[in-house]
Amino acid sequence: MEKKPYVIGLDLGGTNSVFGIVDQNANVVATTSIKTQGHGDINQYVDDCVEALRPIIDEVGGIGKIHAMGIGAPNGNYYSGSIEFAPNLPWKGKIPLAQMFSERLGIPVRLTNDANAAAMGEMQYGAAKGMQNFIMITLGTGVGSGIVVNGQMVLGCDGMAGELGHVIVEKNGRQCGCGRKGCLEAYCSATGVARTAREIIEKTDKPTLLREIPLDKIESKDVAIAAGKGDEVAKQIFEETGRILGEACANFAAFSSPEAFIFFGGLTKAGDLIMDPIKRAYDASVLRIFQGKAKMLVSELDGAAAAVLGASALGWEVK
């Protein structure tokens, strides 16, 4: 049977829920978004999503033109189609979101972890095209990962594999949102970088542009701006963040020996200022047999589009 011409992709983030209608050539032909928070219960959220979707569905000729829907969401479980215990979303416990959308829209809906969706987008449309083994690291509010082995997503026995943001990189280190201490996410997420910034600024007398900002207001992107202007303290903050990421990736290489690590998200906008320290720490730390093998790449997809495209790729998986 001929596939219908469009899929819906939903990138469900802690702040925004972004929808795109995507054609078979990966063009996002229509898009809309709503805030993720403030809808009361999950039923109201899904109703509000469907209401926001109606006009763009009509734009492409109605629901009869839509093959399926794909959702990328934090703690998304591909097997169950549920969001499970997502710390940054307003709904607790297990939420059968794929089923809820499917019932309202009358089309098949697939759901997966947001970082897995990003990896799928990268594999189909971006820097990982043609790769069989790579690891996607998403650097945003949290740190996520999508792992591809033998051309397939690593989902694990429960659909929840690929949580490299919660590998412990520092014993008894910083408190992480997950309740444990020393996770990669506690150092290399946006808030982790801001925290490193505060720690380094408090410890040094060196002049830095970052002192112009109140200490508790410094954000990851302020560090990037200052580093871009040659600020030594800001560069030191990225050096430290990159070291932790590079050493963590050296350990990940021992697992799946990927052809590439692909970094995605706000922090990568700092370009070589963050990528060079990652590469240096990786090269210095990785096991000899893996040296010089994995490429360190930045996602080739535009941030917002990547997540929606990745989610939409799931929709095309539906036979």
Added chain:
Amino acid sequence: MEKKPYVIGLDLGGTNSVFGIVDQNANVVATTSIKTQGHGDINQYVDDCVEALRPIIDEVGGIGKIHAMGIGAPNGNYYSGSIEFAPNLPWKGKIPLAQMFSERLGIPVRLTNDANAAAMGEMQYGAAKGMQNFIMITLGTGVGSGIVVNGQMVLGCDGMAGELGHVIVEKNGRQCGCGRKGCLEAYCSATGVARTAREIIEKTDKPTLLREIPLDKIESKDVAIAAGKGDEVAKQIFEETGRILGEACANFAAFSSPEAFIFFGGLTKAGDLIMDPIKRAYDASVLRIFQGKAKMLVSELDGAAAAVLGASALGWEVK
């Protein structure tokens, strides 16, 4: 085409090279072995292997009855059929061992990492039967691993994936044979356990059976014997070893969320004395979403047979 009735399995270890001729029901019908060291160059080693094999090949009716050969070897690369830079073997650099055996025997030969071979054996004949996602941890002279994801071996971009013994578990920790510091292997291999024993005995005044052995002669198996007799210091040594293993496995779970970790090798003979500390540390350390999911199992295959059976499983892969 009907497959011929037998395959040859070779478990190539640092000390012994053990051969088995295996039938389609996983019966080892004939076996022989030679020392791995002391053959001069690699050509002489392969010649000596073939000479040792001749009588058992004749026993089953000649080479015409042999479908293929499978080899499990340290630093074995499935893609190239070579042993690459194995620190504990007498031959340096890259050794195209599969090709060398194939030329002499006139049958197809496949080669892989020894821990991968053990994982394949476990998947076909042992505790991992029917599992799609598991991690095999081999605890011997070194610490190796074989990782199965979606029912397939994780080989990586280069055939060398699954080196979890060289994940760094302690920054600036113990010197490892790989040249780096703080690898899992430096703590949980047989020599790692012996080293932990010496460190703990030197630091304590507690009475222990282990003081009857000269400090530099204590081996991993002495610790097991003492612990089995209720020796508190010996139990503390296993507690510490199990803690490091359990915490490392908690990090590995974040990668592939396996259905089980399967432990194999000398250290597992200590049974609950080592498995209980592993389980406790794992449960205390693993991310909440993975709690209570992965089973912690001991290999169901007899040590020597497992490695040969695993290698032979590779032989059956030949179409």
